[in-house]
Amino acid sequence: MAMMPPGDEARAAEASGRTRRLRRISPLTRKILAVNLLAPVLLVLGALYLDTYEQGLLRSELESLREQGEMIASAVAESSVSGDPTSGSSAEDGGYGYRLLPEQARHMVRRLSAHSGRRVRLFDAAGALLADSRYLFVSGGVVEVSALPPQSPYPAADRVLRWFNDKVVSLLGHLSSEEGPPVYTAAPADPVATYEELNAALRYGETAEALRRGRTTKVLSVAVPVQYYKQVVGAVLISASTRAVDADVFQVRKAILRLFLITLGVTVLLSLYQAGTVVHPLRRLSRAAAQVSSGGRGRIPDLSRRDDEIGDLSLALGQMTETLWNRIESTERFAADIVHEVKNPLSSMRSAVETASRIDDPTARKRLLAIIGEDVQRINRLLSDIADLSRVDAELMKAPTEPVDICAMLTAIAEVESLPSDDGAPAIALDLPRGEDLWIPGSEGRLVQVFRNLIRNAVTFSPPGGVITLRAYAGADEFGPTVSVEVDDEGPGIPDGKEATIFDRFYSERPPGEKFGTHSGLGLAISKQIVEALGGRISAVNRHDAEGPHAPGARFTLVFPRLGAGHGH
Numbered sequence: 204m205a206m207m208p209p210g211d212e213a214r215a216a217e218a219s220g221r222t223r224r225l226r227r228i229s230p231l232t233r234k235i236l237a238v239n240l241l242a243p244v245l246l247v248l249g250a251l252y253l254d255t256y257e258q259g260l261l262r263s264e265l266e267s268l269r270e271q272g273e274m275i276a277s278a279v280a281e282s283s284v285s286g287d288p289t290s291g292s293s294a295e296d297g298g299y300g301y302r303l304l305p306e307q308a309r310h311m312v313r314r315l316s317a318h319s320g321r322r323v324r325l326f327d328a329a330g331a332l333l334a335d336s337r338y339l340f341v342s343g344g345v346v347e348v349s350a351l352p353p354q355s356p357y358p359a360a361d362r363v364l365r366w367f368n369d370k371v372v373s374l375l376g377h378l379s380s381e382e383g384p385p386v387y388t389a390a391p392a393d394p395v396a397t398y399e400e401l402n403a404a405l406r407y408g409e410t411a412e413a414l415r416r417g418r419t420t421k422v423l424s425v426a427v428p429v430q431y432y433k434q435v436v437g438a439v440l441i442s443a444s445t446r447a448v449d450a451d452v453f454q455v456r457k458a459i460l461r462l463f464l465i466t467l468g469v470t471v472l473l474s475l476y477q478a479g480t481v482v483h484p485l486r487r488l489s490r491a492a493a494q495v496s497s498g499g500r501g502r503i504p505d506l507s508r509r510d511d512e513i514g515d516l517s518l519a520l521g522q523m524t525e526t527l528w529n530r531i532e533s534t535e536r537f538a539a540d541i542v543h544e545v546k547n548p549l550s551s552m553r554s555a556v557e558t559a560s561r562i563d564d565p566t567a568r569k570r571l572l573a574i575i576g577e578d579v580q581r582i583n584r585l586l587s588d589i590a591d592l593s594r595v596d597a598e599l600m601k602a603p604t605e606p607v608d609i610c611a612m613l614t615a616i617a618e619v620e621s622l623p624s625d626d627g628a629p630a631i632a633l634d635l636p637r638g639e640d641l642w643i644p645g646s647e648g649r650l651v652q653v654f655r656n657l658i659r660n661a662v663t664f665s666p667p668g669g670v671i672t673l674r675a676y677a678g679a680d681e682f683g684p685t686v687s688v689e690v691d692d693e694g695p696g697i698p699d700g701k702e703a704t705i706f707d708r709f710y711s712e713r714p715p716g717e718k719f720g721t722h723s724g725l726g727l728a729i730s731k732q733i734v735e736a737l738g739g740r741i742s743a744v745n746r747h748d749a750e751g752p753h754a755p756g757a758r759f760t761l762v763f764p765r766l767g768a769g770h771g772h
Contacts, residue, residue, distance in 0.1 A: 232478035239474040243466050256455065260448040264423055265412050268321065272427035272441040273410070275315045275323060279439065283308035284431045301431045303327050308437075309334040321443040325429075328436050330395035330405060364460050365453060387415035387422040394440075400426035404438035421445040484513050488520060495524055545585065548578035588725040604644040604737065606766055609686055610635045612647065613673045616654050629665035629692070631658070634674040641675055641686045643763040645737045653733050656726040657690045657759050664694030664757070677765060684765040693756040696745040705743060706731045739763040 286301045308325050316323040316336040325334035391397035400411035404426035412425045424442035428435045484506050491503045503524050506517035552575050559571040617631040654673075661671045672691040679685055697705060704710055708728040734741045741761050746754040 232475070232482055235478045235481070236471065236474045239470050239477075240467070243463065243470055246463075257448065257452050260451055261414070261423065261445065264443065264445065264448055265425060268423060268425040268441050268443060269410060269412065269427070271319060271321065272323075272425045272439050275312065275441070276427040276429045276439045278315060279303070279308050279311050279325065279437070280429050280431050283311055284429075284436055286431070301434050301436050303333060303429070303437045305333050312336060312439075316441075321441055324394075324440045324442075326394065326401065326405065326438050326440065328405060330393075330401070332394065333437070364457050384414045384416045384421065387417045398424065398426065398440065400424060401438055401440050404428040404440075405435060408433075408435045417444060420449055481513065484509070484517070488513075488517060492520065492524075495527075545582060548581045548585075552578045585725075588729070604646060606642045607645045607647050607650060609641040609643055609675050609688060609763075610639075612650060613654065613675060613688070616651060616658070617673060620655070620658050628667075629662055629669040629671050632670050632672045634672055636676055639677065641677060642766040643686050643737075643739075644766060645763065646733075649733045649737070653730045653761070654688075654690070656730045660726060661690060661692035661694070661757075661759075665692045666694065669693040669756075678762075680762070682764065684767075686763050686765045688761045688763075690759040690761075691746060691756060696747065696755070696757050697743055702743050702745075706741070734761055734763075737763065 283304045284301050285304050303325070312323050312325050312334040313336060321336075323334075323336040324332060327333055388397055395402050395405060398413065400413045403409045403411035405428065408428045408430060410425065410427050412423070415422045415424070422442055422444055424440060427439045427441070429437040429439060484504070487504045488506075495503075503521040504517055505521060507514045509517075555571040555574045555578075559568050559575075562568060562571075613633060613635065617633050621631045658671060658673075665671060670693060672689070674689040674691070676687055677684065678687050706727050708725055710727075731741050739762055741759065743757060743759050746756050746758050749758055
């Protein structure tokens with residue numbers, strides 16, 4: 204076997220080392236995981252946003268605040284307004300002056316907002332705060348009233364989901380192009396200027412609403428004007444946090460997250476399984492290929508039972524590797540055969556030269572020179588056939604096949620080979636089907652070489668006045684329609700047991716009396732190589748085995764795949 208250069212060996216060893224080095228997670232596995240996880244991740248991110256659902260809940264909460272604010276404003280207007288038509292009134296005021304009574308208003312606001320869980324503030328017409336449900340106005344000061352939050356608003360497991368939910372919502376909020384709500388101020392110095400909805404209620408008598416961003420949650424507020432006989436005497440500002448809305452939205456998101464985590468786990472497991480069914484066999488194939496490339500006789504794993512592309516790849520790599528090794532072994536045997544075949548005439552030439560230098564007889568020396576000339580011709584013929592044999596594969600691999608009409612080709616060959624020659628030369632007979640086209644894929648020049656080799660081989664073994672028959676006919680086998688060509692002669696036939704051996708390189712079975720070295724023993728080997736390269740097959744039998752005990756000679760049969768009708772026209 205040919206040795207690899209040191210540099211190639213080093214590179215092959217390095218490649219083999221890289222291939223054998225196992226990664227914890229292969230790049231292909233990471234790609235499969237990324238592709239499979241992309242869809243559920245995008246889906247859950249979109250589902251977690253729940254913008255439409257949240258807006259619906261906020262709208263419902265605002266409607267509830269509006270209704271409560273209108274109820275409180277109506278109650279205050281009915282019970283806590285003092286009217287004095289002559290006090291401080293003017294024509295510009297319409298001739299009447301009304302104002303809120305602070306004590307009665309505070310009492311009404313406290314009663315109506317006691318159990319609502321919302322903050323209710325009452326402002327007079329000038330924007331001064333009269334009542335606040337968060338504070339108790341008592342003699343000597345103000346007492347703040349606020350509900351204590353629960354000890355643990357969420358269970359431990361939910362807190363993790365809550366944290367993840369807040370991060371996702373915050374991320375989506377930052378990615379959104381919409382500007383966020385303004386910051387909520389609990390006790391502004393100038394409420395009218397700070398709360399736009401309060402300004403709209405006091406100045407224009409309109410009910411207005413707003414959404415603001417608190418420290419931990421959002422704050423909804425609705426301002427409802429307190430009107431007495433269409434005069435705005437104050438405004439009720441009712442506000443509430445969106446904690447209940449956030450809790451409802453979180454419950455939905457929690458259900459989505461739980462489903463997502465289950466889906467994520469299943470997707471990861473299936474992705475790892477899928478990656479394993481792809482990565483593991485590819486690693487096996489890669490290791491085997493690296494072993495082959497480094498010079499070892501590695502065997503490609505047979506994964507054909509998978510019945511998929513990886514199975515097809517393993518078969519293709521196995522066939523390629525086997526073909527490569529067969530080609531290498533064939534080349535080694537061929538080189539050894541060439542050395543052996545060339546040594547014989549060289550040894551003969553050396554003996555003749557040494558003998559000619561020691562004798563003085565002109566006749567003997569002339570005979571020795573004739574032997575040297577024959578050996579030179581023999582070597583020249585041998586090298587020409589070897590070169591032709593080496594070119595066959597390369598030419599047939601590069602040259603595209605073309606439709607060839609076997610009947611027309613055999614007719615032309617028979618006409619050329621039947622030209623007048625020596626007396627007693629065998630005749631060429633044709634047995635071709637009439638009115639039937641027999642087309643095969645091939646190379647016309649190489650096919651002519653095959654048939655001429657077979658005809659000349661038959662001529663060598665045919666008796667004087669014999670007949671060589673060229674026969675072609677259509678047939679079929681397990682692979683489809685075929686075209687068969689037979690070359691029959693009337694010679695002594697093939698020695699028993701040598702029907703396959705005669706196609707070996709340098710094998711020569713010559714008729715009695717033929718001069719030694721006339722043939723190189725490569726004609727039939729070249730013919731077989733050409734036929735097999737064109738997708739056909741060639742075989743040889745004795746005619747008495749095929750036709751009967753009295754049939755003389757040998758029969759060479761060539762079988763090619765047949766092209767369908769219409770080719771070549």
